[in-house]
Amino acid sequence: MLIPHPLLGPRDSSEFSYLGDASLMDRPDGMAPDAAERFHDYVHLRDNPAGIHRELWFHEQGDRSWLVVTRNTVTHEILGAELARDARKGGAA
Amino acid sequence: MWRNPDPQPSYDYVIIGGGGHGLATAYYLANTFKKSRIAVLEKSWLGSGNIGRNTTIIRSNYLLPGNEPFYEFSMKLWEGLEQEFNFNAMVSQRGILNLLHTDAQRDAYRRRGNAMILAGADAELLDRDGVRAMYPWLNFDNARFPIKGGLLQRRAGTARHDGVAWGYARGADRAGVDLIQNCEVTGMRIENGRICGVETSRGYIAAGKVGVAVAGSSGRVMAMAGMRLPIESHVLQAFVSEGLKPVIDGVITFGAGHFYVSQSDKGGLVFGGDIDGYNSYAQRGNLGVVEDVAQGGMALMPMIGRARLLRIWGGIMDMSMDGSPIIDRTRIEGLFLNAGWCYGGFKATPASGYAFAHLLATDTPLESARAYRLDRFARGYPIDEKGMGATPNLH
Amino acid sequence: MTRLSGGLIDRSRSLSFTFDGKSYTGHAGDTLASALLANGVRLMGRSFKYHRPRGVFSAGSEEPNALVELRSGARQEPNTRATVAELFDGLDARSQNRIGSLSFDLMAVNDLFSPFLTAGFYYKTFMWPRAFWEKLYEPAIRRAAGLGSLTHRPDPDGYDAGYLHCDLLVIGGGAAGLAAALTAARTGARVILADEDFRLGGRLLAESNPLEMPAPEWIAGIEAEFASLPNLRVMRRTTVWGAFDHGIYGAVERVSDHLAEPGKRVRQTLWRITARRAILASGATERHIPFANNDRPGIMLAGALRAYANRWAVSPAQRVAIFTSNDDGHRTALDLAAKGVEIAAVIDARTDILSQGSYRTIAGAQVTGSRGRLGLRRIQVTQGGTSEWLDCGALGIAGGWNPNLHLASHHRGRPQWNEAAQAFLAQEGFVPGLTIAGAAAGQGSTARALASGAEAARAALEALGITAGLPDLPQAEDASLNQYPLWHVPGQDRAWVDFQNDVTVKDIKLAHQENMRPVEHLKRWTTLGMATDQGKTSNVTALAVMAELTGQSINQTGTTIFRPPYTPVSLSVLGGGDTGPHFRPRRLTPTHDWATSQGAIFVEVGQWMRAQYFPRVGETHWRQTVDREVLSTRKGVGICDVTTLGKIDVQGGDAGEFLDRVYANAMKSLKVGMVRYGLMLREDGFAWDDGTCARLAETHYVVTTTTANAGTIYRHMEFCRQCLWPELDVQLISTTDAWAQLSVAGPNARKLLERVVDGFDLSNETFPFMACANLTICGGLRARLFRISFSGELAYEIAVPARYGNALMARLIEKGADLGATPYGTEALGVMRIEKGHAAGNELNGQTTAQMLGMGRMVSTKKDSIGAVMSRRDGMVAERRVLVGLQPVDPTDPVVAGSHLFTKGAVQDTANDQGWITSACFSPHVGSAIGLGYLENGAERMGEVITAANPLQKQSVMLRVVSAHFVDPEGVRLRA
Numbered sequence A: 001m002l003i004p005h006p007l008l009g010p011r012d013s014s015e016f017s018y019l020g021d022a023s024l025m026d027r028p029d030g031m032a033p034d035a036a037e038r039f040h041d042y043v044h045l046r047d048n049p050a051g052i053h054r055e056l057w058f059h060e061q062g063d064r065s066w067l068v069v070t071r072n073t074v075t076h077e078i079l080g081a082e083l084a085r086d087a088r089k090g091g092a093a
Numbered sequence B: 001m002w003r004n005p006d007p008q009p010s011y012d013y014v015i016i017g018g019g020g021h022g023l024a025t026a027y028y029l030a031n032t033f034k035k036s037r038i039a040v041l042e043k044s045w046l047g048s049g050n051i052g053r054n055t056t057i058i059r060s061n062y063l064l065p066g067n068e069p070f071y072e073f074s075m076k077l078w079e080g081l082e083q084e085f086n087f088n089a090m091v092s093q094r095g096i097l098n099l100l101h102t103d104a105q106r107d108a109y110r111r112r113g114n115a116m117i118l119a120g121a122d123a124e125l126l127d128r129d130g131v132r133a134m135y136p137w138l139n140f141d142n143a144r145f146p147i148k149g150g151l152l153q154r155r156a157g158t159a160r161h162d163g164v165a166w167g168y169a170r171g172a173d174r175a176g177v178d179l180i181q182n183c184e185v186t187g188m189r190i191e192n193g194r195i196c197g198v199e200t201s202r203g204y205i206a207a208g209k210v211g212v213a214v215a216g217s218s219g220r221v222m223a224m225a226g227m228r229l230p231i232e233s234h235v236l237q238a239f240v241s242e243g244l245k246p247v248i249d250g251v252i253t254f255g256a257g258h259f260y261v262s263q264s265d266k267g268g269l270v271f272g273g274d275i276d277g278y279n280s281y282a283q284r285g286n287l288g289v290v291e292d293v294a295q296g297g298m299a300l301m302p303m304i305g306r307a308r309l310l311r312i313w314g315g316i317m318d319m320s321m322d323g324s325p326i327i328d329r330t331r332i333e334g335l336f337l338n339a340g341w342c343y344g345g346f347k348a349t350p351a352s353g354y355a356f357a358h359l360l361a362t363d364t365p366l367e368s369a370r371a372y373r374l375d376r377f378a379r380g381y382p383i384d385e386k387g388m389g390a391t392p393n394l395h
Numbered sequence C: 001m002t003r004l005s006g007g008l009i010d011r012s013r014s015l016s017f018t019f020d021g022k023s024y025t026g027h028a029g030d031t032l033a034s035a036l037l038a039n040g041v042r043l044m045g046r047s048f049k050y051h052r053p054r055g056v057f058s059a060g061s062e063e064p065n066a067l068v069e070l071r072s073g074a075r076q077e078p079n080t081r082a083t084v085a086e087l088f089d090g091l092d093a094r095s096q097n098r099i100g101s102l103s104f105d106l107m108a109v110n111d112l113f114s115p116f117l118t119a120g121f122y123y124k125t126f127m128w129p130r131a132f133w134e135k136l137y138e139p140a141i142r143r144a145a146g147l148g149s150l151t152h153r154p155d156p157d158g159y160d161a162g163y164l165h166c167d168l169l170v171i172g173g174g175a176a177g178l179a180a181a182l183t184a185a186r187t188g189a190r191v192i193l194a195d196e197d198f199r200l201g202g203r204l205l206a207e208s209n210p211l212e213m214p215a216p217e218w219i220a221g222i223e224a225e226f227a228s229l230p231n232l233r234v235m236r237r238t239t240v241w242g243a244f245d246h247g248i249y250g251a252v253e254r255v256s257d258h259l260a261e262p263g264k265r266v267r268q269t270l271w272r273i274t275a276r277r278a279i280l281a282s283g284a285t286e287r288h289i290p291f292a293n294n295d296r297p298g299i300m301l302a303g304a305l306r307a308y309a310n311r312w313a314v315s316p317a318q319r320v321a322i323f324t325s326n327d328d329g330h331r332t333a334l335d336l337a338a339k340g341v342e343i344a345a346v347i348d349a350r351t352d353i354l355s356q357g358s359y360r361t362i363a364g365a366q367v368t369g370s371r372g373r374l375g376l377r378r379i380q381v382t383q384g385g386t387s388e389w390l391d392c393g394a395l396g397i398a399g400g401w402n403p404n405l406h407l408a409s410h411h412r413g414r415p416q417w418n419e420a421a422q423a424f425l426a427q428e429g430f431v432p433g434l435t436i437a438g439a440a441a442g443q444g445s446t447a448r449a450l451a452s453g454a455e456a457a458r459a460a461l462e463a464l465g466i467t468a469g470l471p472d473l474p475q476a477e478d479a480s481l482n483q484y485p486l487w488h489v490p491g492q493d494r495a496w497v498d499f500q501n502d503v504t505v506k507d508i509k510l511a512h513q514e515n516m517r518p519v520e521h522l523k524r525w526t527t528l529g530m531a532t533d534q535g536k537t538s539n540v541t542a543l544a545v546m547a548e549l550t551g552q553s554i555n556q557t558g559t560t561i562f563r564p565p566y567t568p569v570s571l572s573v574l575g576g577g578d579t580g581p582h583f584r585p586r587r588l589t590p591t592h593d594w595a596t597s598q599g600a601i602f603v604e605v606g607q608w609m610r611a612q613y614f615p616r617v618g619e620t621h622w623r624q625t626v627d628r629e630v631l632s633t634r635k636g637v638g639i640c641d642v643t644t645l646g647k648i649d650v651q652g653g654d655a656g657e658f659l660d661r662v663y664a665n666a667m668k669s670l671k672v673g674m675v676r677y678g679l680m681l682r683e684d685g686f687a688w689d690d691g692t693c694a695r696l697a698e699t700h701y702v703v704t705t706t707t708a709n710a711g712t713i714y715r716h717m718e719f720c721r722q723c724l725w726p727e728l729d730v731q732l733i734s735t736t737d738a739w740a741q742l743s744v745a746g747p748n749a750r751k752l753l754e755r756v757v758d759g760f761d762l763s764n765e766t767f768p769f770m771a772c773a774n775l776t777i778c779g780g781l782r783a784r785l786f787r788i789s790f791s792g793e794l795a796y797e798i799a800v801p802a803r804y805g806n807a808l809m810a811r812l813i814e815k816g817a818d819l820g821a822t823p824y825g826t827e828a829l830g831v832m833r834i835e836k837g838h839a840a841g842n843e844l845n846g847q848t849t850a851q852m853l854g855m856g857r858m859v860s861t862k863k864d865s866i867g868a869v870m871s872r873r874d875g876m877v878a879e880r881r882v883l884v885g886l887q888p889v890d891p892t893d894p895v896v897a898g899s900h901l902f903t904k905g906a907v908q909d910t911a912n913d914q915g916w917i918t919s920a921c922f923s924p925h926v927g928s929a930i931g932l933g934y935l936e937n938g939a940e941r942m943g944e945v946i947t948a949a950n951p952l953q954k955q956s957v958m959l960r961v962v963s964a965h966f967v968d969p970e971g972v973r974l975r976a
């Protein structure tokens, strides 16, 4: 696969490490009273969609940025990629 | 081999998924637990999923007490399977050898081998010479990761995947189970927290109890019941070479090189490696892993180089958060789940079917499958053989 | 049989070769198959199951029958298709799958048992009595398995892997592919044209006069133009075998398979081609028509007969018949007749057919039988209920053409049956970016192939914003097939559908009776299409037969799809040639050269090679060496390269806050100039990694990880920084390779270091245990010093820029000669950390908790950090196993890691299992073996004698539970 790196252009996916659903960016507050339940959801449960999936890839053999890649899990078509920092700051995550 | 019935309007037991586990569940429900009015709903043809795509290794060489007794139970069922259902699934106990390359790995395998023996399974720890005596043509002298020994389970081996599915299917059919092909479950009717039946591509089917055994599709199907699972779907590729005269007797795994291999009765080298590593429902993988697997094979056994790869395919793995399966009831009454088999559910087929049938029939878990609870993640009792944590693609 | 006239072989170059030990000659330009035919050899192989005698069936890579073992010795290569093996001088091939000789194969008895060996027979037999399957039946079946054989010897040849990029990849160099490549290359776009053959032209080479001018002439002109275009790369002998995601194609170039030996070149290269667009111009494969005993040597595809005659100037027999259901069969007859081959008859299944040449045409007829044990002698022709036997040595069968859609279905797109084309066609977009042209798209005539190739290229480039003009293309043959659907000839005798796997029409009927009707069941039950040709010549025929049986249309019956690779690919080339020690990269530590010069023994630690121990003259066993290294360190001073530990530089105003969130324990409060032990949890609450965290300045920390987790922890910290808390002012960089780090441990450590530091005060008061500092050594060399200890001794770790590591090692050993300075390796390091009770990989195996490590209280409840919440789950709090030390009651007893722990006298089973030994070693300090292990309620069981069971090695030993700190439990030495 080719990942369209927002800064570096298309890069082979073998340069990246995959983590999983971009919801992993939404870490709950560990000090909140319902932290136990929310962390269980966060750590373990997944939508696991057949279709569009926002997911985290790390450019390990490259510039070491974390990307949020939007990809179709049925066709593997990639619809976009952005820096995780941007996704996070934009509140889009 | 079996009838091709149309679905009845209602059943006592509806099993979703006509793969190995679904068919085995129906088989034991009917034959062992003497239940009737059972249907298996399969969206495609029987055995079209992972049961017909896997690399057919059966073994009970697990470490953890949550797993090992279950897989050993499965191994015992394999050993009597063909007589049980009078169909040759070609169970062949030619042994599995897990190679080791470091002292730390030896320690870990010793722990595992002892756990196996303590659970009533067989295990042998081989040193380098022991491995050499079995497989003198492995790369001992010119390797990046020299072979220092291996953990051998002689009772492990392979079985013919289609034969297993067909044997259970035929046995279930003969016991009156309706095997309904081309019948995709598209929705679940749930009222007051209780399941009443399923919507399918062939109409609504009412059900007393519903057992879901859809492997890689678990997330999709359970979403129909509004549930999110501790599971991700990933693709695993498998490979077979052209037919060759016998060169490899048993199963060999090379963890350090992400490669495992056996030779089928027809002569093809059947091999594989790691999952591709990204969420996928595509039933096909990518070139990087193909190369990676071939590199592992060539590093371990350079004698296979002149053979040719014949076919590559992929299956969708239900990768769970701890790498171990779930056989449990759910918060919806009457809805039961069998999932999370990762790349290792073929060997579990008999025990999984038996345990799921037990649960469906008696509402109590089979003793050796007690650990496979759905709430173990929330409660902190993961069964994590590899120690990789909640990262499915690392299991 | 002698050669015919013409052809594209070089008669001036004779090549000699052997087949089954017999010598023959052929010509440059021949394949093994054409050369054998030219020598009158029709029998080339045996089928898989029934060992039926078989001859060549095709003239291309779809060949199911003529598979041979090519070459000998370590280069022996099984299952090579004689039809694509280029002839070279000295070629040596043998037939396969026989016991005895090819013409007298003892296994041919299987054919007599064929009534029992039909589809699915395995499944319903052989399971009784129980023991017989494994002892008797299966071994027999396994012995009979397979076709060719491997030698058990490593492949001696070299292989390579490379990457290519292009705007347009054209797959196939026949009429359509040549037109496409020409159209595209003239625009200046980057184009790759790949063809599996050694000659461009595809089917053009097999036809007598497809173009207005002789085809080779036209091709030569194009090739000349190609040679002048630097933006075009023509790859002959290159099979594009797989279509992967995002325009990535796998291809294998057979660089020197056409030579006796590769010499200095590689044998093959694996190319990963990334193409913005691709055109599949892979042509079509002819179908046969099963009839009774249709598998004799001499019976082959009619198009292949024509190819052998036109391209290779050879016919398998002097008298030939054709069986056809379309116009194409007649063309074969005409071409053969033109070359002087006698046409026994053209048997056309269609009625109302006029003879097209001066030979006999039998219309409305079918071939219903054949004779000739090792080669065809005559065929039976039935027309309207009457039969006759015709003598002929070869029969060409023309059943229509199947487009070669394989690559187009690699993304699992399922081709649809097209009535008009009488063929399965791929849909647009099956593989994004891939379009199909020529016969592969059902555009069978030469004229339409040329035009569709050019147009496909134009359209593909247009999508990339490149404008291409259509080239002038020659006038070409433009006949249509007039295909009549005839899928098999009914009859009682066996009619083969899949030759290699011996699947007959009867087997398909059996599958139908068994209700194995879905095409995938059909395939699996009968093994149809699972041989080395992946059913290229059988699948469509088989499912048409199934459709006939079920009364469904072909489309309702469906089709199986092809999987990569298009044709089988050698495992060597897929491995890319990086075998043996080059299988994975090897990282060397900065002191590697020095260690080598000292005769160190090295060990693989993940990617690294580390010095394991440094044997000295007179030491005959590794234990002697390790004991010496341990004792020298504990008595004097030892030096060990610990560079492999991961090092991460953490800087920024929020560095402390960041580390507070990443580590279970607090780091913000760490004072500048001090180091703290740090424990990291995974988010699921289990212990992940440990190391040290040094604060070099207010906004500058350096943290270490274990060697194994260096990459993972860095990735995780970047995840935390970029994905979780981008608002924090913190920067990370991995400096593992930038700094060489040496551990200097032992009572003389300070004395030794005083000899290298530049006036730095190392006294306990100014530089106490857990201090750290930037400093210079050896007269100005930048360095970092950490007073930390893994061994339990007074110890430091000193870091210098990596390139000085080797020199520093040498310097320290030299300066410390009188202090007993001794290098030690990972083995002694391991012993000393066990003696001190420090956890390492065996204890931190991803399944253990902070509590088990005795560090439960380190997980701060005052702050939120990764893993803290989940570490408080019930099951983890309920965990009772903790790390303890273990010592044998009888000091001569071994302590073996991986043993399981039981209360003395307890029944040894899973239920009573109380833990296990994680690490063990011989402790020169204690004078016996010792171990660490996790034991249930271990902290309360000090002094208890328990059993360590190792049934795997039939050992059982009594151990006493002791503190994990075998050395200096009070930590006096550390702080000295």
Ligand SMILES: Cc1cc2nc3c(=O)[nH]c(=O)nc-3n(C[C@H](O)[C@H](O)[C@H](O)COP(=O)(O)OP(=O)(O)OC[C@H]3O[C@@H](n4cnc5c(N)ncnc54)[C@H](O)[C@@H]3O)c2cc1C
Residues within 6 Å of the ligand: B016, B017, B018, B019, B020, B021, B022, B041, B042, B043, B044, B045, B046, B047, B048, B049, B050, B051, B052, B053, B054, B055, B056, B057, B058, B183, B184, B185, B186, B213, B214, B215, B216, B217, B221, B236, B237, B238, B272, B313, B314, B315, B316, B317, B341, B342, B343, B344, B345, B346, B347, B348
């Ligand atoms: C390449 C590969 C290699 C493997 N190798 C091994 C191995 O060597 N050893 C081993 O032990 N295991 C192996 N496995 C794993 C093993 O194959 C699986 O864990 C196991 O087969 C899963 O259980 P199953 O047979 O019930 O699944 P499946 O056969 O996948 O059955 C699930 C069925 O559910 C059906 N389904 C899905 N959704 C619906 C719906 N909505 N309605 C109706 N039906 C539906 C599917 O069509 C499918 O038939 C491998 C897997 C793969 C892919």
